[in-house]
């Protein structure tokens with residue numbers, strides 16, 4: 001159990017270090033998640049084609065209005 005915690009901690013630590021390096025411009029191996037999502041095309045409702053607010057529900061494929069119609 002202790003070994004697992006230590007393993008997870010070292011994993012987390014290495015991830016944090018990579019982000020710190022990225023902030024300081026030492027590496028560009030990781031793309032910040034904000035940049036990554038900005039490059040994605042906007043999600044559209046499968047029913048009416050309206051743009052979906054991704055901050056609201058990442059897993060939905062329909063806009064608020066169409067979701068309301070079903071439920």
Ligand SMILES: [Zn+2]
Nearest residue numbers: 045048063066
């Ligand atoms: Zn819709």
